[in-house]
Every structure is written in C-alpha cells, then in structure tokens.
Amino acid sequence: xxxxxxxxxxxxxxxxxxxxxxxxxxxxxxxxxxxxxxxxxxxxxxxxxxxxxxxxxxxxxxxxxxxxxxxxxxxxxxxxxxxxxxxxxxxxxxxxxxxxxxxxxxxxxxxxxxxxxxxxxxxxxxxxxxxxxxxxxxxxxxxxxxxxxxxxxxxxxxxxxxxxx
Amino acid sequence: xxxxxxxxxxxxxxxxxxxxxxxxxxxxxxxxxxxxxxxxxxxxxxxxxxxxxxxxxxxxxxxxxxxxxxxx
Numbered sequence: 024x025x026x027x028x029x030x031x032x033x034x035x036x037x038x039x040x041x042x043x044x045x046x047x048x049x050x051x052x053x054x055x056x057x058x059x060x061x062x063x064x065x066x067x068x069x070x071x072x073x074x075x076x077x078x079x080x081x082x083x084x085x086x087x088x089x090x091x092x093x094x095x096x097x098x099x100x101x102x103x104x105x106x107x108x109x110x111x112x113x114x115x116x117x118x119x120x121x122x123x124x125x126x127x128x129x130x131x132x133x134x135x136x137x138x139x140x141x142x143x144x145x146x147x148x149x150x151x152x153x154x155x156x157x158x159x160x161x162x163x164x165x166x167x168x169x170x171x172x173x174x175x176x177x178x179x180x181x182x183x184x185x186x187x188x
Numbered sequence: 189x190x191x192x193x194x195x196x197x198x199x200x201x202x203x204x205x206x207x208x209x210x211x212x213x214x215x216x217x218x219x220x221x222x223x224x225x226x227x228x229x230x231x232x233x234x235x236x237x238x239x240x241x242x243x244x245x246x247x248x249x250x251x252x253x254x255x256x257x258x259x260x
Contacts, residue, residue, distance in 0.1 A: 108207035115243045138243045139250070146209035 066187050069125050073183055076117050077176045083110050083145055087168045091158035104151045111145050114138070118179070130186035137171075137178035144171030189216065190224050193234050202239035210247060218251035228253045 034041070090103040097103075118138050122131035144167045149155030158164055192198050202208065220226045231252055237245050 105207065108209075112206070112241070115241050119242055135242070135246075139247050142243055142247060143210045146211065148211040150209055150211065151207070152211075 062187075065125065069121065069183060069186065072117065072121050073179045076114055076121070076179060079110055079117075080114050080141065080172045080175050083107060083114070084165075084169055084172050086110065087145060087165060088160055091155075091162070091165060092160075094157055095153045095155055107145065107150075111142060114175070115142060118175070121179075122182075125182075125186050131179070131182035134175065134178040134182045137175040141171040141175045144168045190220060190226075193220070193226070193231070197234050197236070199236040199238060202237065202241075202244055208244060210251075213244070213248055214251045217248045218254055221252055221254075 086103065086107050090100075090107060093100065093103075115138050118131070118134055122135050125131065147164070147167070149164070189198060189200070220231055221228060237248055239245050
C-alpha cells in the first residue's frame with residue numbers, strides 16, 4: 024500500500040516534468056525518423072542519378088564508335104560530334120552537381136577527377152578534327168574512351184558506397 | 189590571349205560555350221607554356237578562368253602545369 028502511495032505521489036509531484044519529458048522524447052523520435060527518411064530518399068535519388076549518369080557515359084562510347092567509324096567528310100559528322108560534346112558536358116554537369124549535393128566526406132572526389140579523365144579521353148585529338156582518319160573499334164583512341172568511361176562509372180559507384188556506408 | 193597576358197591580368201569566362209575539346213584547351217592554355225615560354229606561376233598570377241563546370245577549370249590548370257610541357 025505504501026509503495027502504491029509513493030508511486031502516486033511521484034506522479035503528482037513530477038506531473039509537469041513527465042509531460043515535458045514525453046514531449047521531448049516525441050520530438051527526438053520525430054527528428055530521428057525524419058533524418059532517416061531524408062537519408063533514405065537522398066540515397067534513392069543518388070542511386071538513380073548515378074545510374075542515369077553511367078548510362079549517359081556508356082552511350083558516349085557507342086556514339087564515339089559510330090563517329091570514328093565514318094570519315095569527317097560524312098555529312099552527319101558535325102551532328103555526331105556535337106551530340107558527343109553535348110553528352111560529355113551533361114555528364115560533367117550532373118556529376119559535379121551530385122558531388123556538391125552528396126559530397127560529405129568527399130565521397131565523390133574520385134568521380135570529379137575521373138570526370139577530367141573522361142573529358143580528356145573523349146575530346147582529345149583527333150576529335151572534331153577535319154583531318155582525322157577512320158578508327159577501328161579496337162584503336163587506342165577508342166580504348167581510351169572506354170577506359171575513361173569505366174573509370175568514371177567505377178568512381179561514381181565507389182562514391183555511392185562511401186557516401187552511404 | 190598571349191599578347192593580353194603580357195600587358196594585363198586576363199579573365200577567361202567559359203560559360204555559354206557548347207563544345208570545348210581537351211585538344212583545344214590544351215593548345216590554347218598549355219600552349220602558353222609550350223609555345224610562348226610562359227611560366228605556370230606567371231600565368232597563375234595573371235590569368236583567371238571562370239566556368240560553371242569545375243572540370244574545365246581543373247583541366248586547364250593541369251594542361252598549364254603539365255610537366256611534359258617543358259619536354260615538348
């Protein structure tokens with residue numbers, strides 16, 4: 024009986040404090056849940072963006088193969104090179120934006136460096152040269168493009184792992 | 189750009205350009221060292237490069253500071 028009275032007294036005396044504690048706990052749990060939901064959403068968005076960038080970068084390989092398989096005298100030559108340049112620029116912009124947005128812990132530093140290699144590989148000489156020859160799929164230039172794209176995709180995947188480990 | 193750099197500080201704004209090739213940037217900026225004999229430190233003091241794409245700026249400075257420039 025004494026114990027019951029003591030417990031009753033405790034709730035009477037600390038009623039206001041307990042109400043406050045309840046609100047504080049509710050607020051903390053809301054903050055934690057909200058943070059986790061935001062992180063889950065960011066993870067999902069980052070995953071889709073990496074997939075989209077990787078797809079665009081991979082398409083640059085096939086566009087380069089097509090571009091170099093025909094001579095510069097081909098009537099569509101300028102159109103093809105403009106498409107490649109456009110894709111390269113979009114890949115750079117999207118990767119840099121991703122790096123700024125999810126760049127905590129410098130997760131995408133390697134991806135930014137890989138962007139430079141990718142840009143170099145695709146737009147190096149003889150890209151957009153009117154004196155260039157036709158290149159075979161196994162040529163050094165096209166292999167460099169493939170290597171640049173692979174490095175970029177690998178760096179993006181690694182960045183994702185680092186950002187959301 | 190070289191004559192301007194001899195006289196004053198130069199700011200190059202690359203925004204609004206659809207296509208920029210690494211071979212062009214290397215020739216235009218790395219060429220300041222290779223062809224015109226400027227020192228990378230000297231270029232750093234006088235040249236400002238602005239672009240919405242950081243990769244362009246990073247690459248340009250790497251072409252300017254490429255150690256192979258001296259050997260070429």
